[in-house]
Amino acid sequence: MKKIINIVMALTFITGLSSCLKDDTIIGPDSPGAIKNIIEFKNIAPINSSPTAPVPVFIPFTLKPDAATAEIEAIVNYAGVDVAPSDIVVNLAVDPSLIATYNSKVSGAAFSQLASSSYTFPASVTIPAGQREGKFKITVKPNSFDASKENALGIKITSASSGTVSGNFGAVIFSMPLESIWQGTYSVSYSNNYGTIDANIGTFDDTGIKLSTVGPNKLQTLSVADTYSGSTTFQFNGTNTSITSVVVISGSTNFATSIQSVDIIDPINKVFGLHYTWGGRGMVEKWTRTGD
Structure with missing residues (x-):
């Protein structure tokens, strides 16, 4: 899989993205100065x-x-x-x-x-x-x-x-989302070839990308363009014939997004592709399900 860019490192190239990690506990048992009880x-x-x-x-x-x-x-x-x-x-x-x-x-x-x-x-x-x-x-x-x-x-x-x-x-x-038919592991082609061109993204293919159900026919992958930390969420309609929205979040930033076209959507073979923008960056993506 493509290495996801940590946002602190990415600040050299781009602003506006952020991420935050949390340990298993709010105050870890081995943290210096940890508060008891x-x-x-x-x-x-x-x-x-x-x-x-x-x-x-x-x-x-x-x-x-x-x-x-x-x-x-x-x-x-x-x-x-x-x-x-x-x-x-x-x-x-x-x-x-x-x-x-x-x-x-x-x-x-x-x-x-x-x-x-x-x-x-x-x-x-x-x-x-x-x-x-x-x-x-x-x-x-x-x-x-x-x-x-x-x-x-x-x-x-x-x-x-x-x-x-x-x-x-x-x-x-x-x-507690009910599992969508789109949930699974995918191979994906990514291309940032219109709108704002982000040198960190470019054009590439990747495999092993997980889509997990997070709501009614709402699927999420835990990255942004398979490049930045965060999440990208696709909302499919109830009949699995279109994608109605894309939500892109990194850290606390919820980026403005819009769909230009849904290019293919095949609920039988679990293939979908679309043109959409997030924060001005134009993305062309095609997702092909390869397994659970």
């Missing part, structure tokens, strides 16, 4: 929200639309230098206001809180003495989801028997 949700997947988002979003995995049940293993973490000195009981609760806040603060966000009949999880989880993590199961019923919505579940830590609940990762949103 922080209780938080641990990353169970890459963070799928920007550093400026009001609540972190995770997509544990995509769900089969016809599945009666599926389980997600979530983790609460004891962050700091030491392990838990004694059993720590962490209390949990669903919080639909997390989703309402996220939707109101993040442009284009449209998460929908799962109906209470579509999920279960325990009211508390214990981090055992001498350990750093407590694990619990979230059970969901994908075949009861509304396939037209961006299904998600907002959960918060309400209290803990010891320690301080994290202000940044004491609440999370688990996005």
Whole structure:
């Protein structure tokens, strides 16, 4: 695969792009000057929200639309230098206001809180003495989801028997998209041959590019033009006959995008191609699915 340019290095050539990485804990246990006794949700997947988002979003995995049940293993973490000195009981609760806040603060966000009949999880989880993590199961019923919505579940830590609940990762949103037919691994041809020409992109082919479902027929790859860190999201219509939008984000920057043409879309063989611009850069891309 093409090496993705770290944005700090890329600033020599171009401005406006940024990226941010987060460790498994807000304050790593081995970090110099780490603060003890922080209780938080641990990353169970890459963070799928920007550093400026009001609540972190995770997509544990995509769900089969016809599945009666599926389980997600979530983790609460004891962050700091030491392990838990004694059993720590962490209390949990669903919080639909997390989703309402996220939707109101993040442009284009449209998460929908799962109906209470579509999920279960325990009211508390214990981090055992001498350990750093407590694990619990979230059970969901994908075949009861509304396939037209961006299904998600907002959960918060309400209290803990010891320690301080994290202000940044004491609440999370688990996005639970139903798998699109377009999800899979692709070979892709890229060409920045019109609009603003970016010397970092050029024309090239690559393989092994993943498209993951992040909403109703909404697919995302974790790069920008397979060159910059960030994400590119393609929204297919409900009949799989067109692409209605492309969203390009790097760091906290949501670039202006437009589609000039959808050149090919073949839902049988999973091939699509289009002309689109992001931040003025014209891209011609053709995606061919090669596997799961």
